[in-house]
Amino acid sequence: MGILVVGTVALDTVQTPFAKVKNILGGSAAYFAVSASFFNKVKLFSIAGKDFPRKFINFLQSRDIDIKGLLIKKGKTFRWSGRYTYDLNSAETIKTELNLLSHFNPHLPLDYQNEKFVFLANIDPHIQLKVLKQLKAPKLVAADTMNYWIEHEKAALKRVIKRSDILILNDSEAREFSQQANLIKAAKFLLTLGPRLIIIKRGEFGCLLSSRTSLFYVPAYLLENVLDPTGAGDTFAGGFLGYLAGCQKVTETVFRKAVVFGTIMASYVVEDFSLNRLERLNKKDIEIRFKDFQQMTRF
């Protein structure tokens, strides 16, 4: 089955201790879609301006991503600019320019409304809710968010979470939302809001998958050289949902393998800026690192 992703496409400016790059392809939906496209057919729904470079559109299409839902409007594309220090684990946002995103009123194309696997990438929860209303019969909805929405739109966000099967967020967001420093307690709290699965991402420390009856810990795939951690979380979600959507039955075993595929995709994307590393990635690379990771974690 195919996957629908709703989120942002962006022009990012990223500064790390190693380099500064301007106006590169970014955005939660872009990272997710490219990552998921290694596993399944993806439909992307988002908005961009006339300034969105043709080469980025070509790249998305080269990944066989359906971009009928990528609305190109008069105006400017969403822009994010951020900085990392040597502690590559958390970004400092320098500037966010919503631009066209501030008037984004999603109307999904008909075939988009019928998709079974849906990822609500990080975006205003009111937009996420509008998308949820347009879905005909989703089989599995996963949602992501960020601290800004937790702080400013908690009520709307709670409604999104209630209608989602899986909530994916990072450790600081889980702690902030639940008001619990302890991650197991945070996950337990978030489970009471509706989802049957909580995935807490811990950056270079791996992630934690929690359901009402089980816990799954997975360490990150450590790398010698990380160039740019931007988009790692969405790339993770892309590998996760991409793998899930291709499975006949969604069992605990399948969830776990999906988390590992997410981990592998994230480990690749941070090796270069933007989606550059995924541009030169193939299925075989993914299989190799998956086996590598199995080998590195087995006891």
Added chain:
Amino acid sequence: MGILVVGTVALDTVQTPFAKVKNILGGSAAYFAVSASFFNKVKLFSIAGKDFPRKFINFLQSRDIDIKGLLIKKGKTFRWSGRYTYDLNSAETIKTELNLLSHFNPHLPLDYQNEKFVFLANIDPHIQLKVLKQLKAPKLVAADTMNYWIEHEKAALKRVIKRSDILILNDSEAREFSQQANLIKAAKFLLTLGPRLIIIKRGEFGCLLSSRTSLFYVPAYLLENVLDPTGAGDTFAGGFLGYLAGCQKVTETVFRKAVVFGTIMASYVVEDFSLNRLERLNKKDIEIRFKDFQQMTRF
């Protein structure tokens, strides 16, 4: 085969957001010995003063630990006092009183010199070197250290490391020693100093085992309630070496299982102050959590 540990016994004063406890049993050798005693016979070599409470000696003996080498001298026992905030991952040292430890000149009893498995717990590397010289035919030596010795006694520490099979240290120490922010690079550097195995502990984020030919990642066993993280690293080392010493052959598979047993022991010790949790622990608890952990990490 039995195990020899050389390190400190201490009277600790520990303050956490939950409680403050005074003059409790602490010290690297004490934590290690009690943890390893669940797996094997342990000989403890250390020094304490007349102020060292009889009940602590009784407890060590109740664990069947050979304390012939615990020298009780006129004077005061080593004391450490520290504080944790809600981020329980790192302690702030309030005060260190070396007391008798500053004149500690180790002379191992004869049967101690013949031990095959040796843990040089965190202590002045000059003492570690003196111990190394007295060993007749060690089969496997593991060494731990701390930032203070890296900063003030690096040359002596390097000689200890050169003669050790395994170096166990935490992430910040590995980074400081190697001058590498990246842990894989840090481990590679440390391997050039002599040991065939480097174990980098990452607190609540698990640990990393690195040899010249393989890597092993293991997440920590997450807990809902951590009361006091003091001694987690030495307790880890105790489970690790305790399990190793009981194995016929020390293979990669055995190393990995040993790391997991170390992880399990550490997960128990932090559930209470001092060694209180291990005092009411049994072999069955260890087996149960080991299986639990297997279940929580398998994919």
